Amino acid sequence: MGLVTGACFAEFGNNVTCVDKDEKKIGKLNEGHLPIYEPGLDSLVSKNVREGRLHFTTKLKEAVEKALVVFVAVGTPPSSDGSADLSQISQVAQEIAKAMNDYKVIVTKSTVPVGAAAFIKNIIEENKESSCNFSVAANPEFLREGAAISDFMRPDRVVIGCKDEESAAILKDLYRPLYLIETPFVITSPESAEMIKYASNAYLATKVSFINEIANLCDLLGADVHDVAKGMGMDERIGSKFLHPGPGFGGSCFPKDAKALVALGRSVGYEVKIVEAALDVNEMQKSSIIERVRMLLPSLAGKTIAILGLSFKPETDDMRESPAIAIIEQLKLNEVIIRAYDPVAMEVAKSLITDISYCEDEYEAARGSDALLIVTEWNQFRSLDLKRVKKEMRMANIVDLRNVYEPDAVKSYGFNYICIGRN
Numbered sequence: 146m147g148l149v150t151g152a153c154f155a156e157f158g159n160n161v162t163c164v165d166k167d168e169k170k171i172g173k174l175n176e177g178h179l180p181i182y183e184p185g186l187d188s189l190v191s192k193n194v195r196e197g198r199l200h201f202t203t204k205l206k207e208a209v210e211k212a213l214v215v216f217v218a219v220g221t222p223p224s225s226d227g228s229a230d231l232s233q234i235s236q237v238a239q240e241i242a243k244a245m246n247d248y249k250v251i252v253t254k255s256t257v258p259v260g261a262a263a264f265i266k267n268i269i270e271e272n273k274e275s276s277c278n279f280s281v282a283a284n285p286e287f288l289r290e291g292a293a294i295s296d297f298m299r300p301d302r303v304v305i306g307c308k309d310e311e312s313a314a315i316l317k318d319l320y321r322p323l324y325l326i327e328t329p330f331v332i333t334s335p336e337s338a339e340m341i342k343y344a345s346n347a348y349l350a351t352k353v354s355f356i357n358e359i360a361n362l363c364d365l366l367g368a369d370v371h372d373v374a375k376g377m378g379m380d381e382r383i384g385s386k387f388l389h390p391g392p393g394f395g396g397s398c399f400p401k402d403a404k405a406l407v408a409l410g411r412s413v414g415y416e417v418k419i420v421e422a423a424l425d426v427n428e429m430q431k432s433s434i435i436e437r438v439r440m441l442l443p444s445l446a447g448k449t450i451a452i453l454g455l456s457f458k459p460e461t462d463d464m465r466e467s468p469a470i471a472i473i474e475q476l477k478l479n480e481v482i483i484r485a486y487d488p489v490a491m492e493v494a495k496s497l498i499t500d501i502s503y504c505e506d507e508y509e510a511a512r513g514s515d516a517l518l519i520v521t522e523w524n525q526f527r528s529l530d531l532k533r534v535k536k537e538m539r540m541a542n543i544v545d546l547r548n549v550y551e552p553d554a555v556k557s558y559g560f561n562y563i564c565i566g567r568n
């Protein structure tokens with residue numbers, strides 16, 4: 146998120162320095178290598194480096210000294226009780242304080258709990274060594290992995306939370322190119338901006354859990370969740386997005402942010418029941434996948450299963466909280482032999498999931514398997530050569546956890562086919 150934000154602001158014509166204390170990461174970036182897979186980021190970074198607007202360094206003090214606006218994009222990982230761990234925020238705020246040489250706007254891009262702007266303000270006040278003024282603002286991001294650059298360049302809205310006119314004007318100016326395309330702006334308090342971010346992610350996660358429950362009910366009652374989602378989504382009050390059932394939501398944001406919102410509620414004596422339920426349903430959804438597999442393969446021990454897709458969603462190599470991890474762990478516990486393939490996440494996956502075979506492509510993964518599970522909806526899995534897949538497999542079983550195929554079409558090739566909410 147930091148790299149995308151930096152590259153996009155540079156693309157808007159600003160002079161941007163991205164700072165990280167990880168020397169290896171900065172070294173790689175300076176050699177032109179990206180630490181993550183994100184479509185379009187490579188060319189955007191290299192273009193802006195070439196044109197002299199984008200720089201990488203480990204020297205925070207020098208970068209802060211020459212900046213007017215400092216975006217904080219450090220991690221806010223979950224603590225053991227689910228609340229956001231603010232230690233990186235606290236550390237970076239102390240370092241920024243020591244580098245203050247002039248008026249600056251310090252802005253949180255990281256997802257931070259309500260009250261974080263005030264927390265940062267106190268740290269800077271206590272640690273700054275000069276008398277210069279500063280503002281602290283909250284400017285949450287709504288970028289989706291895999292579509293982060295277009296989300297930055299064409300957002301649904303920009304949320305700016307600040308307490309003074311000066312910082313609001315500076316941030317609005319920074320986003321001026323988006324004014325030109327009439328992007329709506331929400332200017333509010335830092336507390337409300339921080340809450341908008343948590344509420345948005347928790348709401349979307351709840352929507353996914355909701356449709357997953359409806360899909361499970363559809364399977365039990367003989368309805369088709371695709372038609373149900375279509376019929377619901379046409380109501381503008383509901384909207385058609387995020388009504389796609391699957392193996393449960395994953396990624397670095399929904400699980401973490403939903404848990405953090407629940408913890409935030411708990412910290413003020415409030416139980417956020419809907420979000421807690423969304424998290425519970427998500428765990429249930431992930432762990433129920435094995436039952437779907439058992440519908441086709443009642444006895445799992447010694448069977449070979451092909452897994453297509455490992456990342457938590459397509460167009461990313463991010464494996465954080467990917468449903469594939471939980472599904473593979475369960476299959477391994479049931480003595481299943483796993484043959485996996487993912488177009489970009491295999492290198493990352495290898496450090497997280499061991500004792501499985503990583504294959505060259507989807508057909509090699511299918512070879513000799515008793516069932517094939519589509520776990521992530523990469524485009525290349527949407528039009529598999531099903532005749533070839535069937536030839537490669539030992540038994541013709543497909544479990545489509547992303548509903549990418551029409552059940553009747555797959556069955557016409559002689560497959561047994563199970564999906565989610567259309568059975």
Ligand code: UGA
Binds near residue numbers: 290392398
């Ligand atoms: C999410 C939000 O969508 C972004 O707006 C936000 O900026 C980001 O978190 C963040 O906080 O940084 P992201 O985690 O990249 O973005 O992925 P999503 O596209 O939102 O998907 C999250 C999970 O929900 C994935 O596992 C996906 O497979 C699942 N999902 C999504 C479904 O199962 N069904 C759907 O209909 C939609």
